[in-house]
Amino acid sequence: MMRIRSWMVLLVAVVLPGCGHVLVKLPVRGLMFAFYTLLLGVITWQLTTPDTSLVGRLxxxxxxxxxxVFDAYTWAARRAHAAPVGG
Incomplete structure (x- = not known):
């Protein structure tokens, strides 16, 4: 079985929110993060005024x-550290 490197998980998590967790075998956690990213993005978009910056609105x-992203990388690093070297 191939181990996924921590930096690869980080890269995937940056590009595709929630998919980094799928790589470390935590798909439900990744789905929850993706859902709340969208949910809170929509909520803050609706609660701010149009003259607010894009970063502020999201x-x-x-x-x-x-x-x-931080959580996916942390889980990948923990799993890589806990995995046996020869396995």
């Missing part, structure tokens, strides 16, 4: 996205 979703 702040809730961007926050969850950033936490998701």
């Amino acid at each position: 702040a809730g979703g961007l926050f969850v996205y950033a936490v998701s």
Whole structure:
């Protein structure tokens, strides 16, 4: 069985929110992060005014996205550290 490297999980998580978790075999967690990224992005978009910057209008979703990327990388690093070297 091939091990996924932590930096590969990080790259996938940055490009495709929630998919980094799928690579470390946590698909439900990844789906939850993707759902809340979209949900909070829509909520903050609706609650802000049109003169607010794009980052400000999507702040809730961007926050969850950033936490998701960090979380996927952390899980990948934990699993890589716990895996046997010869296996």
